[in-house]
Amino acid sequence: MALTGLAATPAAAAASAPSAGAEAPGASASGFWACTVPAGKTYTDTDRRFLGDCNPSGYGTSYYVVDPADGIWACTVPSGFTYDDTDRRYRGACNPQGYGTAYRLREPRTGIWACTVPSGFSYTDTDRRFLGPCNPQGYGTSYLLVG
DSSP: OOOOOHHHHHHHHHHHHGGEEEOOOOOOOOOOSSSSSOTTOEEEEEEEEETOOOTTEEEEEEEOOOOOOOEEESOOOTOOOOOEEEEETTTTTOOSSEEEEEEEEOOOOTTEEESSSSOOOOEEEEEETTTTOOTTTTTTEEEEEOO
């Protein structure tokens, strides 16, 4: 399987790969297009094509793979990270076929509000909101981390 064509194929999408993170305060992610997401990585965009590089006999999805980092918007929350905001869009970067949710990644540390309590941390306060940053579809709870 030649992946050299894959890097050039979704060039327009590469420019928009950090699309959900345009308003995010972190550095933009630089990465590569691949047919799978390696362990320890995340992805910020998808590209689904018929008879493309990731499936020569039907529809296949490629992923814009990046290293996880504080402040970027990503489609998964890798181990060792939490998130403090979500963005749910129809046919957005995280799902080219339906609704997908992007997460603003955060490195866990004392004093930040987060949507999960990572291993090794506790919390000193909570904030529950309807359609808030931790759940774009219903009630979500944020935690003020301490660790």
